[in-house]
Amino acid sequence: MSGLAHTRSHPNDSQAAATGSHPPAHKPDPTVQHAAQGGLSAASASSPSQQPDALNELESLKLKLKSALRQFPDFPSPGILFEDILPIFADPALHDALVRALELHVSQAYEKPDVIVGLEARGFLFGPSLALRLGVGFAPVRKKGKLPGPCETAGYQKEYGEDFFQIQADAIKPGQKVLIVDDIIATGGSAAAAGALVKKLGGQVLGYAFLLELDFLKGRAKLDARVDTLLTGQMAKE
Numbered sequence: 737m738s739g740l741a742h743t744r745s746h747p748n749d750s751q752a753a754a755t756g757s758h759p760p761a762h763k764p765d766p767t768v769q770h771a772a773q774g775g776l777s778a779a780s781a782s783s784p785s786q787q788p789d790a791l792n793e794l795e796s797l798k799l800k801l802k803s804a805l806r807q808f809p810d811f812p813s814p815g816i817l818f819e820d821i822l823p824i825f826a827d828p829a830l831h832d833a834l835v836r837a838l839e840l841h842v843s844q845a846y847e848k849p850d851v852i853v854g855l856e857a858r859g860f861l862f863g864p865s866l867a868l869r870l871g872v873g874f875a876p877v878r879k880k881g882k883l884p885g886p887c888e889t890a891g892y893q894k895e896y897g898e899d900f901f902q903i904q905a906d907a908i909k910p911g912q913k914v915l916i917v918d919d920i921i922a923t924g925g926s927a928a929a930a931g932a933l934v935k936k937l938g939g940q941v942l943g944y945a946f947l948l949e950l951d952f953l954k955g956r957a958k959l960d961a962r963v964d965t966l967l968t969g970q971m972a973k974e
């Protein structure tokens with residue numbers, strides 16, 4: 737299995753990314769840790785530049801991370817199986833594993849970005865740490881009404897509702913290369929809105945990187961640049 741996996745999304749597939757039906761109607765015990773499937777599904781070819789040691793390290797980090805995720809059924813609304821990533825941050829070793837995995841992933845797969853853009857709120861948990869490791873800037877995309885000064889705004893729909901995102905007008909300079917990061921891609925609405933904001937400011941979206949992809953929702957079809965995720969899938973425990 738490749739340590740890095742990505743596909744370039746096809747903008748024309750966006751209709752396929754509608755809201756989702758959900759995977760198995762199991763009722764998992766939320767106190768039991770679950771395993772999202774490690775690795776990535778489609779189109780995951782290693783490039784010759786990828787170092788075997790780094791790939792092994794990445795695979796081992798992904799296994800640790802997947803075992804830390806928990807699921808809560810019917811949160812925040814009925815029918816949603818909520819993936820809780822917070823146990824990762826309760827344990828410094830797991831926290832470090834997440835930042836290290838993203839650092840490996842991004843540094844092997846992309847040219848160096850100028851700016852990491854993280855999405856409120858869970859993209860703020862690791863976006864700044866990743867930016868620091870890579871030696872690049874960080875800019876937040878926030879929910880409407882939280883950022884001072886001139887802002888660009890984009891509305892979007894997500895797996896469980898709709899919202900507005902904003903970015904400060906001077907957060908990205910025209911021509912800057914941007915990597916957008918968040919914890920989860922579900923329907924892709926949030927990430928697509930963030931990409932639209934970066935492009936409104938003249939930024940170049942190198943790609944999107946996530947901890948977890950709920951692939952049955954086909955969110956990556958909404959994104960028109962490279963998409964990378966450490967873990968894929970949603971698996972309920974009986």
Ligand SMILES: O=P(O)(O)OC[C@H]1O[C@H](OP(=O)(O)OP(=O)(O)O)[C@H](O)[C@@H]1O
Nearest residue numbers: 856857858894895921922923924925926
């Ligand atoms: O792919 P989508 O269907 O758009 O869903 C993914 C988004 O949903 C969650 O954020 P949420 O809006 O719940 O905000 P939070 O991080 O503040 O909890 C998650 O952190 C992603 O940002």
Ligand SMILES: Nc1ncnc2[nH]cnc12
Nearest residue numbers: 817818819820895920922
């Ligand atoms: N099922 C889910 N669990 C956690 N965060 C989400 N964001 C969108 N869908 C989600």
